[in-house]
Amino acid sequence: MMTLLLRLARQTRSKLLSSLLPYPLPRAKEDAPQDTREKPSAQQGLRSEALVVASQLDGKTFHLPDLWSIFSEWPLAVNQHAERLQRLVDSMLEKNITNERKLKALKQADFARLISLWYPDAEWPELEIATAYSVWIFVWDDEVDAGDTDVSNDEELARAYYQKSLSTVHRLLGLDLSDAGKDQACGEDEALHPNMALFADVGRGLHDATDRVQRERFFRELENFMVQVGVEHGHRMRGSIPTLGKYLEIRSGSVGCAPQIALTDCMLKIRLPESIMESEAMKALWKETVIICLILNDIYSVQKEIAQGSLFNIVPVMFKNCSPEKQSLDTVTHDIEVALRESMKRFEGAATSLSETVSSDTQLDKDVQSFIKWCRYFITGVLQWSLESRRYGMADCLHEDGSLSIVL
Numbered sequence: 001m002m003t004l005l006l007r008l009a010r011q012t013r014s015k016l017l018s019s020l021l022p023y024p025l026p027r028a029k030e031d032a033p034q035d036t037r038e039k040p041s042a043q044q045g046l047r048s049e050a051l052v053v054a055s056q057l058d059g060k061t062f063h064l065p066d067l068w069s070i071f072s073e074w075p076l077a078v079n080q081h082a083e084r085l086q087r088l089v090d091s092m093l094e095k096n097i098t099n100e101r102k103l104k105a106l107k108q109a110d111f112a113r114l115i116s117l118w119y120p121d122a123e124w125p126e127l128e129i130a131t132a133y134s135v136w137i138f139v140w141d142d143e144v145d146a147g148d149t150d151v152s153n154d155e156e157l158a159r160a161y162y163q164k165s166l167s168t169v170h171r172l173l174g175l176d177l178s179d180a181g182k183d184q185a186c187g188e189d190e191a192l193h194p195n196m197a198l199f200a201d202v203g204r205g206l207h208d209a210t211d212r213v214q215r216e217r218f219f220r221e222l223e224n225f226m227v228q229v230g231v232e233h234g235h236r237m238r239g240s241i242p243t244l245g246k247y248l249e250i251r252s253g254s255v256g257c258a259p260q261i262a263l264t265d266c267m268l269k270i271r272l273p274e275s276i277m278e279s280e281a282m283k284a285l286w287k288e289t290v291i292i293c294l295i296l297n298d299i300y301s302v303q304k305e306i307a308q309g310s311l312f313n314i315v316p317v318m319f320k321n322c323s324p325e326k327q328s329l330d331t332v333t334h335d336i337e338v339a340l341r342e343s344m345k346r347f348e349g350a351a352t353s354l355s356e357t358v359s360s361d362t363q364l365d366k367d368v369q370s371f372i373k374w375c376r377y378f379i380t381g382v383l384q385w386s387l388e389s390r391r392y393g394m395a396d397c398l399h400e401d402g403s404l405s406i407v408l
Contacts (some may be wrong), residue, residue, distance in 0.1 A: 012025025048239030050311040055407045057306070062315060064299060064327050067383060070340055075373065076380045077120035081127060086112040088128070092135050096197050102142075109391035111135055117381030118260075119267055119374075122264050126267045129205035133263065136198035137256050140165065143195055144233055158233050162226045168196045169222055172203030173215045210266050213274065221259040228253025236312050247317045248291065255294040258376075261286050264374050270367040281357060284350035289375045291343045293382050299336060300386035300394055301405050315408075347375075 046054050097103040108389060115134050143151050144158055150158065151161045156252040170176055206215055232254045235242065242250070254259070265272055276282055297316040305313050318332045351372045358364040388392050397404040 005114075028092040030141055045309050046239055046311070049241045049320065050236070050239035053241060053311055053316050054306065057316060057319065057329075060329055060408050062299075062406040062408055063333055064406065065337065065406040067296070067337075067340065068402060070344065071336075071380055073382060074376045074380050076117070076384060077121045077377070078115040079122060079127065081124055082112065082116040084124075085116055085127060085131060085401070086110075088112070088131055089115070089135060092132065092198060093139075096139065096194060098194070100181065105391070106139070106142075108129075109389050111138060113388065114381060114385040118378055120377060122267050124268075125205075126269065128211070129202060129209065131262065132198050132201035132266055134317070136195070136202060137259070139198065140195050141229065141256065144229055152233075153237075155234060155237055159230065162230050165196060166223060166226050169199060169203075170219060172196075172200055173219055174203065174207045175212070175215060176220060187261065196267070206263075206266065208277065211271075214262075214266065214271075218259055221262045224253045225256050225259055232312050236310055239311075241311060241317055241320045244314075244317055244321050247312075247314065248294075251294050251298070251312075251314070252287070252290050255290065255297060256299065257290045257293045258286060260324070260378070261289060261375070264371055266371050268367075268374060270370060271362070272367055272371065276354070276358065276364070280356070281350050281354040285347065285354060285372065285375060288343050288347035288350060289378060292340060292347065292379050295336060295340055296342070296379070296382050296386060300392045303397075304392055304408060306408055351375075 052324065090107060093103055093106050097106060111134060115127065115131055120132055122130065143149055143161065151157045206218070228250050231250050295314060302313050302315040315332055318335055319327065319329065322331050354368055354372065355365065358368050386392055387398065394404060397406045
């Protein structure tokens with residue numbers, strides 16, 4: 001019934017979108033009684049600017065419009081191996097996560113659903129690589145972000161975690177040795193940090209499916225991801241909130257989208273020339289894909305992150321950087337919608353420019369169009385999964401018209 005209501009209320013959304021919903025999403029209740037049970041304060045452990053902003057936002061409601069109205073013309077599809085993916089994800093988590101509480105939470109997040117939305121056209125061998133990587137990056141990042149581990153609460157331990165992880169990634173990608181030494185590089189798994197064991201499967205898969213230049217590009221993006229996760233962690237530990245421009249610079253790395261984009265040609269089983277991969281149009285396409293995804297990730301995860309004591313999120317950052325006379329969550333909502341529309345416009349401009357560059361080569365044009373289409377799948381997958389996943393709890397905030405009311 002709810003799927004039907006959503007379809008009727010949101011005419012801009014296609015039949016395809018409605019059919020892809022795996023279960024109906026409950027709507028937020030306007031007049032529901034407030035939960036009066038005592039909850040642990042999310043402000044415990046906060047300091048400096050983060051504590052001030054958390055106090056200002058506490059209990060306030062962050063309203064969001066139905067963002068599918070912006071992306072209604074972009075594709076959304078699901079991979080035919082969705083059920084098989086679920087079994088693969090669960091087996092990977094069970095093999096590598098020993099904490100029962102974390103295991104339950106990670107299973108409830110439904111990463112298989114996200115992967116099936118990201119790669120609707122991928123075949124099984126490529127999906128195995130993407131799944132190992134996607135599960136790994138969530139597990140690896142939670143070690144730093146969750147606020148309940150030694151690494152997340154100690155900058156020295158966190159720094160050692162990044163450095164060891166990066167060294168392990170370099171080795172498992174076969175970048176320490178010549179091709180002749182790949183078996184040794186991929187076989188030295190005994191001493192891996194538990195969170196790095198999943199990456200051994202990524203390294204093995206990519207060594208067979210990519211060339212060294214592709215793996216080096218992937219490694220550079222992962223290196224930037226880990227560096228920026230470290231910078232973000234430092235802000236969280238100090239309680240500092242940067243300017244919006246600086247935040248976007250840091251978060252564009254720490255959100256972890258760029259390494260995923262670096263896997264795209266492998267996932268599509270194409271190989272774009274380096275002149276295209278390193279072109280300004282391609283770089284612009286990557287940049288806007290990352291910006292849109294980080295905004296979507298942040299706005300849907302803000303409730304969860306504040307509850308975990310993290311204010312390093314675009315919502316608190318925008319709120320803190322508002323001019324005093326306009327400082328409100330309604331201003332933040334307006335600015336976020338403007339930012340998404342402007343980034344989408346730049347994305348389309350980059351896509352057009354890239355298409356014009358290769359228009360004279362039929363096969364190359366086909367491959368570039370596949371790459372551009374995948375970037376759109378990546379974005380709509382993040383949007384749809386974020387609304388569905390129990391990781392963020394947005395189903396409890398959703399209204400019939402697709403808008404959300406998120407209590408911070």
